[in-house]
Amino acid sequence: MNEIVISARNLTKHYRVGGGTLAGQGKVVRAVDGVTLDIRERETFALVGESGCGKTTLGRIMLRLQEPSGGQISYRGQDITALDDAGMRALRKKLQIVFQDPYASLNPRMRIEDILAEPLRTHGYGSAEVIRDRCAELLDMVGLRHTYLRNYPHQFSGGQRQRIGIARALANKPDFVVCDESVSALDVSIQAQVLNLLSDLQDELKLTYFFITHDLSVVRQFADRVGVMFLGRLVEVGRTEDIFAGPLHPYTMLLISAVPRADPRQRTRERPLMTGEIPSPMNLPPGCRFHTRCPFAKDICRTHDPDLQDMGQGRAVACHFPLNS
Amino acid sequence: MSQSAAVTNDLPEVIEEASFLRDTMRGFRKNRMAMVGLVFVCLLVFLAIFAPIISPHDPYRVALDEQLLPASTTYWLGTDNFGRDVLTRILYGARISLVVGTVPSLISLLIGTFMGILSGYMGGKTDFVIMRLADTMIAFPSLLLAMVVMYTLGANLFNIFIALALVGWAGVARVVRSQTLALKEKEFIEAARANGTSRVRIMFSHIFPNVTPTLIVLFSLSIPEAIMWESSLSFLGVGVQPPEASWGLLVAKGKEYLFQAPLVAIMPGVAILMTVLAFNFIGDGLRDALDPSMKD
Secondary structure: OOOEEEEEEEEEEEEEEOOEOOOEOOEEEEEEEEEEEEEEOOOEEEEEOOOOOOHHHHHHHHOOOOOOOEEEEEEOOEEOOOOOHHHHHHHOOOEEEEOOOOOOOOOOOOOHHHHHHHHHHHOOOOOHHHHHHHHHHHHHHOOOOHHHHHOOHHHOOHHHHHHHHHHHHHOOOOOEEEEEOOOOOOOHHHHHHHHHHHHHHHHHHOOEEEEEEOOHHHHHHHOOEEEEEEOOEEEEEEEHHHHHHOOOOHHHHHHHHOOOOOOHHHOOOOOOOOOOOOOOOOOOOOOOOOOOOOOOOOHHHHHOOOOOEEEEOOEEEOOOOOOOO | OHHHHHHHHOOOOOOOOOOHHHHHHHHHHOOHHHHHHHHHHHHHHHHHHOHHHHOOOOOOOOOHHHOOOOOOOOOOOOEOOOOOEHHHHHHHHHHHHHHHHHHHHHHHHHHHHHHHHHHHHHOHHHHHHHHHHHHHHHHOOHHHHHHHHHHHHOOOHHHHHHHHHHHHHHHHHHHHHHHHHHHHOOHHHHHHHHOOOOHHHHHHHHHHHHHHHHHHHHHHHHHHHHHHHHHHHHHOOOOOOOOOOOHHHHHHHHHHHOOOOHHHHHHHHHHHHHHHHHHHHHHHHHHHHHOHHHOO
């Protein structure tokens, strides 16, 4: 097995909402609520879950773009939660992010060359000439022409901008890249191109991806391992084939069954559907946080919160009654 | 990279360089009123600079035998109560009014932008202190504040700059702060943070260029405002002092002879009106030209 690149231990992120000097305590949103996770070198780990389950927050705190409320993140054995600003800044070379919205992620008033050169200058990559060459090389690497250095972002299409965003993330030869819904804003055909680019770059540059998405067909095509997140917590982790072949958590099962099928003969008339509303992260139910929507919930689920338990062969599930067992 | 190579083949060899300035000018030229305003302002600047060459009269020469003359071929707009040519005094007044219009606006823009970006980006205590300071400035009636400053420091041009900058920066800071707050949430700022870019650099090279369109519009709209302030202060006697000519002062002195020689008071007023209007048209035109959603 490859070395662990990033490991998260019991990460939490709580937001206080409402309240104030006079309004009292307010409520606490548990956006990320105790996530423990190891990501290994050169793998693509996909994090899936519905909107508002804390996927993006988890990705941000793993890069310390937001500070975790608790827990620990280590990069190759080094605790990065304890680093000061200067130490963290030096490490940012290795930890990068590709964003969701290619229209908001590039500064409209900067030329492509300045966008790409910024991380290089920040980390003292070399002389102006060396940096310019590197920018041209980066554009070539993501399948654009290096003659585009003097252009502005608004002169490019969404897919092209996303490539520029990828080039910027790769400028300092990172190790670990968070892709936050990086293809969700693109058309399906462009999506495929960008995914191919990402996987080519992974082979070439030995990258590790933390791929945040809600699109299960992308996950199936692209990821080595999958983590399923529900209301701030991982409910299932495992290899992609295993999870798609036999989900252990009822939530995973329901998610997978909700993927539209292109082949009409494969469609089944009866589809298990999720019922009820997703509980508010401000007011979590006691016991398993999925029990309000779970078709298999029993008494214990309403009182005891299941921990993520190892099921062997790299699988883990947080359920009192895992499926297929 | 077979896939990416295939994509490259469809790309144009070179994309024409875009220029922020050129795009803005293109939009601006379409606006007829703004162009009229621009031509007027250019003409005014030209006349103000070359006033000594253009005008055959001395703006300070007192000729008691030529008091309050009506318009004639020698004195196009007549003379005032000291026999000085009104048109010449208006031309010399344009010098002061234009300087007073631009310099304090620039100062308040500079201070306001700095404070606004700092306040919006740093947040927390910095934000609180700066915004309460701005609130305090705004809470005073501006004219009163400016008058107090002029009274305490004495009436001269430099103090007018200070008074007007003091009155103006808070408004600029508020606008810039709100823009900064919106920009701060954009992903490109987060990308810069993820790259390890320092906060000072983010404020300078990411936030500042994105508030410049607003600043240009604020600037063009604050010039007429400053001209009005100066006129008001001078009219009230705490601004520019005679025998210096400023438009507000000319109106103030001329009003005493409104019935004998109406041009003495009215023409500087017309000059103020037209200049303020011209700058406002330019400001509106710039606002439209700089707003990307208004393009084409």
